[in-house]
Amino acid sequence: MSLPTRDACAALDAVDPLAPLRAAFDLDAADARGEIYLDGNSLGPLPRATPARVRQVLHDEWGRDLIGSWNTAGWITLPQRIGDKIARLVGAGAGELVVADSTSVNLYKALATAMTLVAAGAPPARRTIVSERTNFPTDLYIATAAAGERGFSVRLEDAGGLASAIGEDTAIVMLTHVNYRTGHMHDMAAVTRVAHAAGALVVWDLAHSAGAVPVALAGGGDPASAADFAVGCGYKYLNGGPGAPAFIWVHPRHTARMDAEGWRQPLAGWLGHASPFAFATDYQPGPGITRFICGTPPIVSLAALECGVDTVLAAEPFGGLDAIRRKSLALTDLFLALVDARGAGRGLAVVTPRDHATRGSQVSLAHETGGHAIVRALVARGVIGDFRAPDILRFGFAPLYTRFVDVWDAVDRLAHVLDSGEWREARFAVRDAVT
Numbered sequence: 563m564s565l566p567t568r569d570a571c572a573a574l575d576a577v578d579p580l581a582p583l584r585a586a587f588d589l590d591a592a593d594a595r596g597e598i599y600l601d602g603n604s605l606g607p608l609p610r611a612t613p614a615r616v617r618q619v620l621h622d623e624w625g626r627d628l629i630g631s632w633n634t635a636g637w638i639t640l641p642q643r644i645g646d647k648i649a650r651l652v653g654a655g656a657g658e659l660v661v662a663d664s665t666s667v668n669l670y671k672a673l674a675t676a677m678t679l680v681a682a683g684a685p686p687a688r689r690t691i692v693s694e695r696t697n698f699p700t701d702l703y704i705a706t707a708a709a710g711e712r713g714f715s716v717r718l719e720d721a722g723g724l725a726s727a728i729g730e731d732t733a734i735v736m737l738t739h740v741n742y743r744t745g746h747m748h749d750m751a752a753v754t755r756v757a758h759a760a761g762a763l764v765v766w767d768l769a770h771s772a773g774a775v776p777v778a779l780a781g782g783g784d785p786a787s788a789a790d791f792a793v794g795c796g797y798k799y800l801n802g803g804p805g806a807p808a809f810i811w812v813h814p815r816h817t818a819r820m821d822a823e824g825w826r827q828p829l830a831g832w833l834g835h836a837s838p839f840a841f842a843t844d845y846q847p848g849p850g851i852t853r854f855i856c857g858t859p860p861i862v863s864l865a866a867l868e869c870g871v872d873t874v875l876a877a878e879p880f881g882g883l884d885a886i887r888r889k890s891l892a893l894t895d896l897f898l899a900l901v902d903a904r905g906a907g908r909g910l911a912v913v914t915p916r917d918h919a920t921r922g923s924q925v926s927l928a929h930e931t932g933g934h935a936i937v938r939a940l941v942a943r944g945v946i947g948d949f950r951a952p953d954i955l956r957f958g959f960a961p962l963y964t965r966f967v968d969v970w971d972a973v974d975r976l977a978h979v980l981d982s983g984e985w986r987e988a989r990f991a992v993r994d995a996v997t
């Protein structure tokens with residue numbers, strides 16, 4: 563394949579059906595600085611609709627209407643309303659998913675509930691949570707803590723060893739669908755089937771999937787591959803803003819059982835109660851997924867999150883997540899081809915799988931020196947990616963606003979940074995608190 567020119571990339575942008583969606587984001591300052599934003603897998607950019615909506619919440623709903631807005635502005639049902647929108651992006655049904663807390667907290671609720679479900683029906687030998695050694699640290703920390711509280715243990719494997727590690731002692735398989743370091747994507751349906759065949763439940767972290775790749779939590783027409791629990795982030799591909807609330811989904815078969823048997827999740831707060839404003843002394847879980855809400859929702863942040871989710875839903879008339887996925891693969895294929903050609907022999911290795919079926923929406927590179935200084939030099943040259951210790955240079959390709967020319971320009975600047983050796987300058991050796 564001959565290497566695409568910048569003009570060829572501009573031609574791809576000219577016929578890109580998703581191109582108009584870039585206008586939904588305020589990238590003006592980044593554009594004025596000549597920056598290419600390849601970090602939407604860590605923090606999505608500001609949607610243009612967000613400031614006006616947040617101002618409305620502050621001035622009209624809070625400032626003018628005060629506490630009445632819990633009813634008149636529908637604040638109290640925002641976790642469900644936005645949850646229904648996110649459900650459309652992850653293959654879940656309306657009423658099955660709520661926005662609440664952080665991903666870490668939701669993971670605790672999901673894992674603890676899954677452990678309770680298993681402990682209620684399985685032999686005492688089934689007490690292991692299987693996960694991936696390179697899973698995101700919060701997932702491993704939360705799993706270890708929650709398991710320790712309940713007499714369970716955590717077994718960590720490399721991605722290749724997962725299937726053989728799942729067996730009679732496995733209570734839960736807990737995985738992040740797209741690995742934050744490598745960009746490797748699990749086959750959700752296949753892993754779920756293996757886990758279920760072994761009698762285990764599956765908990766998925768969709769932090770790097772929701773809004774970026776099609777997800778079929780309910781099995782997508784094949785109930786046998788429906789997952790059990792899922793959590794995910796609001797501030798990455800959902801563009802909800804820094805620290806945006808997260809989400810949690812539980813398969814209706816489990817919430818139906820929880821309803822029937824009156825079970826709570828471990829963080830049984832008042833807004834997950836069946837009648838919070840009865841102010842009863844005893845806890846009665848709310849129906850279905852409602853019980854997974856704990857305390858008062860952060861309304862200003864929820865308003866911003868809704869604007870972010872709407873930027874992804876805006877792709878529905880253009881083919882939705884299938885179109886997003888097609889463009890994501892085209893962008894990452896282009897990046898890989900250009901890096902192969904222009905980064906060759908400069909100490910770079912591609913970490914992300916080349917196979918479409920196992921690639922998320924990011925590309926990770928490794929460099930023989932570690933790579934932190936290269937990321938910093940790239941940022942100074944206006945290519946915003948990030949560094950994941952000890953050796954990953956990470957570039958996210960969010961199809962709603964990333965153009966093919968951005969990919970070309972990013973690799974052009976990467977080649978310059980490597981060829982000139984400017985990344986060796988002392989100023990790029992400094993490490994900030996957040997990399």
Ligand SMILES: Cc1ncc(COP(=O)(O)O)c(C=O)c1O
Pocket residue numbers: 664665666667698700701738742767769770795808
């Ligand atoms: C896979 C994964 N899970 C969870 C988180 C973060 O969770 P929290 O929002 O609780 O900080 C991240 C953050 O990057 C992540 O990559």
